[in-house]
Amino acid sequence: MLSLEQLRQGLEAAGQPHILQFWPELCEEERDRFLLELSQLDLKGLRGHCEGAARAAATPPESLDQHMEPVPPEFIGSVRKSDKKSLAEWEDEGLLQISQNRVGVLLLAGGQGTRLGVQYPKGMYNVGLPSGKTLYQIQSERIHKIQELADAKHGSKCTVPWYIMTSEFTLAPTEMFFKEKNYFGLEPSNIVMFEQRMIPAVTFDGKVILQSKGKIAMAPDGNGGLYQALVDNEVLEDMKKRGVEYLHVYCVDNILVKMADPVFIGFCVSKGADCGAKVVEKAYPAEPVGVVCRVRGVSQVVEYSEIRPETAELRGPGEELVYSAGNICNHFFTRAFLQDVAEKFKSQLKQHVAIKKVPFVDTCGNQVKPTKPNGIKMEKFVFDVFPFSRNFVAFEVLREDEFSPLKNADGAATDNPTTARNSLLAQHCRWATAGGATLLDEHGNNLPPTASVSAGDNPPAQCEISPLVSYFGEGLEPLLKGKTLPTPFILDEKRAKELHAQ
Numbered sequence: 001m002l003s004l005e006q007l008r009q010g011l012e013a014a015g016q017p018h019i020l021q022f023w024p025e026l027c028e029e030e031r032d033r034f035l036l037e038l039s040q041l042d043l044k045g046l047r048g049h050c051e052g053a054a055r056a057a058a059t060p061p062e063s064l065d066q067h068m069e070p071v072p073p074e075f076i077g078s079v080r081k082s083d084k085k086s087l088a089e090w091e092d093e094g095l096l097q098i099s100q101n102r103v104g105v106l107l108l109a110g111g112q113g114t115r116l117g118v119q120y121p122k123g124m125y126n127v128g129l130p131s132g133k134t135l136y137q138i139q140s141e142r143i144h145k146i147q148e149l150a151d152a153k154h155g156s157k158c159t160v161p162w163y164i165m166t167s168e169f170t171l172a173p174t175e176m177f178f179k180e181k182n183y184f185g186l187e188p189s190n191i192v193m194f195e196q197r198m199i200p201a202v203t204f205d206g207k208v209i210l211q212s213k214g215k216i217a218m219a220p221d222g223n224g225g226l227y228q229a230l231v232d233n234e235v236l237e238d239m240k241k242r243g244v245e246y247l248h249v250y251c252v253d254n255i256l257v258k259m260a261d262p263v264f265i266g267f268c269v270s271k272g273a274d275c276g277a278k279v280v281e282k283a284y285p286a287e288p289v290g291v292v293c294r295v296r297g298v299s300q301v302v303e304y305s306e307i308r309p310e311t312a313e314l315r316g317p318g319e320e321l322v323y324s325a326g327n328i329c330n331h332f333f334t335r336a337f338l339q340d341v342a343e344k345f346k347s348q349l350k351q352h353v354a355i356k357k358v359p360f361v362d363t364c365g366n367q368v369k370p371t372k373p374n375g376i377k378m379e380k381f382v383f384d385v386f387p388f389s390r391n392f393v394a395f396e397v398l399r400e401d402e403f404s405p406l407k408n409a410d411g412a413a414t415d416n417p418t419t420a421r422n423s424l425l426a427q428h429c430r431w432a433t434a435g436g437a438t439l440l441d442e443h444g445n446n447l448p449p450t451a452s453v454s455a456g457d458n459p460p461a462q463c464e465i466s467p468l469v470s471y472f473g474e475g476l477e478p479l480l481k482g483k484t485l486p487t488p489f490i491l492d493e494k495r496a497k498e499l500h501a502q
Contacts, residue, residue, distance in 0.1 A: 010043035022213035054206035094262025110167035224380025276332035435476030462488035
């Protein structure tokens with residue numbers, strides 16, 4: 001830990017001496033805590049961070065429209081457009097890699113559920129499914145099942161390690177939750193939790209914001225903080241030790257995420273890709289999702305706010321959107337590529353500006369809750385490494401099958417607990433119907449197969465299928481064909497055994 005004098009000099013050199021203005025008013029315990037926090041700051045980089053934040057906030061984003069072009073078709077696979085033979089071959093390749101312990105999954109879970117209206121990590125949220133499962137439980141059960149499917153096909157006993165990047169806000173509650181839930185039956189040593197860095201929030205004139213007299217206002221450095229966190233926590237060394245060569249990286253809030261998706265993994269491996277992104281077709285031109293495309297010939301994601309409306313609305317000969325590849329934070333990386341990023345490129349990652357309301361203490365020491373944005377939080381994004389890829393590919397999937405994020409509280413128009421729950425239930429209705437089941441509503445009336453497609457506010461049936469029974473709709477026909485099932489219906493392992501015995 002640095003001494004007070006060393007810190008004073010470092011803060012002076014960084015142009016931030018105001019950080020210690022309330023030092024004389026702090027008690028012994030507060031001083032110790034503050035010293036520890038300040039010792040963890042990158043004092044050498046602090047001036048650059050603060051000046052860069054103020055400069056970035058004052059600079060309008062560069063217009064990229066004239067330099068944009070879509071990803072060429074030869075670098076895109078698609079659940080919709082690729083032929084069945086290729087899709088089956090990619091799935092086989094993915095399951096083979098999984099069976100050989102060469103695939104890991106990495107969860108980005110550093111953000112709090114503030115917009116969702118909860119004070120705990122999003123993964124602990126229960127969207128109101130009939131089973132009451134949380135996002136973490138659904139994801140862990142999908143890991144169980146994909147291991148089982150790879151083992152059944154290849155006679156292996158494989159492991160898909162689960163790396164979970166948390167932040168100062170989410171690490172302790174996530175660890176406690178997993179412990180309480182007995183790690184959902186997974187081997188604890190195969191769940192590796194680690195923490196991303198926190199960085200100071202800054203005023204528009206480049207001064208670090210004090211949250212209280214003895215605490216800096218800190219924020220996680222965005223999901224692109226992953227690459228620094230991999231180094232800080234020796235995660236790449238852990239992957240190497242386990243023989244993990246390929247990593248599937250995803251965001252915590254997508255209830256439909258296919259953990260270690262063998263089709264996606266197999267596609268990327270077959271194409272020799274070092275970096276890949278799953279995309280969904282944009283619902284409409286101005287949909288607020290980033291677009292996966294090329295800029296000056298280099299693959300990257302361009303944020304929706306950086307694209308002019310006339311570019312977003314461009315259409316091709318078949319009336320399809322030219323820039324239709326919506327980014328869903330669902331990526332493939334080789335370990336070798338991540339090693340490259342860690343060693344050569346992480347310092348070159350673009351910084352993004354987020355203008356926020358940041359509670360602070362004023363010069364008189366009064367606590368202030370601002371009513372309008374007063375601070376800059378700098379973030380890096382996980383996709384900002386795409387330009388460093390030597391062989392980038394994109395894989396298009398169906399939104400209704402693979403993307404339904406949970407971002408807002410109920411009452412918001414989209415991406416809320418109701419839309420997430422309904423997306424999953426509608427998908428499971430489709431699976432049950434495809435497996436040959438007839439679903440009945442609560443009045444005993446037949447539900448027509450087409451009715452189960454909607455993920456609107458009133459889903460046609462409460463039909464939930466445990467990931468431990470089916471990973472992505474496979475294996476249901478022997479259980480459900482010719483069966484008439486009253487809803488609500490939960491197909492868990494116990495019910496599957498009963499149906500199997502009938």
